[in-house]
Structure formats: structure tokens, C-alpha cells
Amino acid sequence: MAFAALRFSGTLAHKLAAWRPGTGVSLYWLGQAGFLFDTGRMRFLIDPYLSDSLARKYRDRGFSHERMMPPPIEIADLPPIDFMACTHFHTDHMDGATLAPIAERFPAVRILVPRASLKVVEEKTGLGPGSFIGIDAGETLVLGEGAEVTAVRAAHEELTQDEDGHHLFLGYGFRLGDARIFHSGDTIPFEGQLTEIEALKPDIALFPVNGRSEALRSAGIAGNFTLDEAAGVAAACAIPILLAHHYGMFAFNTIAPEAVDAKAAAMAGKTRLLRAREGIEYRL
Known part of the structure; x- marks a missing residue:
């Protein structure tokens, strides 16, 4: 599938307002693990963190x-x-201060969440159960004409299930027309992961690369792929494009952008590594 990373001038708001329907899918990074997907017919947000709620919580x-x-x-x-x-359910991925006002602006929007976190998201947002769609690993939902999502397991840093066996951490494989996009969620490598990802046949993978450490783990902060692990998984699954994210939001839990760029320059093989950046339209 053709791919382009296109720099645009002006703000993201202006870019989206001027967008005209065409073919393909455009992706825009919102920071941390957040992205906006625009098919020209439908728009999706995944893990949007557009507030400052965590700064207030941990001030x-x-x-x-x-x-x-x-x-x-x-x-x-x-x-x-x-x-x-x-x-x-972590707030930089499920932020009530972001989700609730968006739902108020667009009452028809529906919010897809792990079935294990349906009660949590209601508490975070104050929205009623009709706003949410629960999903668990191994399930596929049709979201509209030519649009569906499949949930797979994620390990942040463990594969964790609730008392009913529903997974707390998920990744999502989107099929939007001819484009296949995989967002791993927060995860580290685990047994069976490659098989689950390969079955989705992604054209592009959105992987966290902030890594993990014992110091953060001791403080109750779970980690993610290291940069090398993310690149290795993408290469092993023959994914053409790897878009590295989950950096540059919180100083205690990030990676230097230059490290991603250096890894990208050094990579050989069929997987192309890019660092998620503002002001770029990633076009499939």
C-alpha cells in the first residue's frame, strides 16, 4: 500500500477543517498514544489525552x-x-476530561473500551452506559461501511484479566477501507503476540517506545516496548511502517527523539521506522 508522511502548514484544526473526502486514510498524532484517523467518511480518535488532568492530579x-x-x-x-x-483505563489513555466534553459536543459518538473497564469509564466520564461499546480480545466489531476493529491482547507489563476473564489491556487492529492500522496499546513482548499481530496484516503499526525501568515499576508505573523491542516486533511481523509514539509527554517517562531518529537511520530490512510528530499527515 502507498504511504506518505506529508508536512502541513498551519494548525491541525485548520488542516482538518480544510480536508476534503478522497481515497485512503489520514493519521495525525495527538501526543502520547493518541491519534486521529480520518477516512473522509468517518473520524476516529484513539487514546486521546487533550487535557491537563494528570498534572492537576499529581501536582x-x-x-x-x-x-x-x-x-x-x-x-x-x-x-x-x-x-x-x-x-x-490509565488516564493518559482513558481521560474523562477529554472524553466527556467530546461526547457532549458530539452526542452520537460512541466510545470503544475494554469490556473489563466499562464501569471505570462511566465513573471517569459521568456518561451513561449507552455511550460505550465494550470489547474483549479476540472480538471483531463492524463500525460502519468498510470499517471494523479487532481487539487483541496487550501486556502492560503483564497480561491481566478481571474476575470474568476479560482483558484489561488491549490493542486494536482497524480495517478502514483498504488500510489496516494496528495500535498495540501499552504493551511489552509476550508469548503469542506475534501470531495475533500477524493475523491482522497491518500496513502500519503504532507502537509505544518509552520502555520501562525498575524504578518506575517500583512506583507503580508500568512500562512498554523499548525502541529495539518495538522495531523487532514490527520487523518480525513484516509490517511496512512503524510509527513510534508514547514519548514527549511526561519528563519522567519518555525517550529522546534523537534516539528514535538514530534507530530509524540504522534500520535495514523492509520495515520503515518513523517517529510520530506534530504537523505531519501520515497518509495510507
């Missing part, structure tokens, strides 16, 4: 959660959104 305790980058778009400037998806 006087623990690690500082002040944003290193401002939101690339204000909630008031978003175009109509059809679906939002959250990979798990």
Missing part, C-alpha cells in the same frame, strides 16, 4: 505530570468525531 505528589507538549488541537476545534477508542 503535589509523585512524579510531575506536567505536559511537555501542549495539545495539538483544542477540543472545541475538533471536527465531528464518529468513534473514540481507549486501549485501557
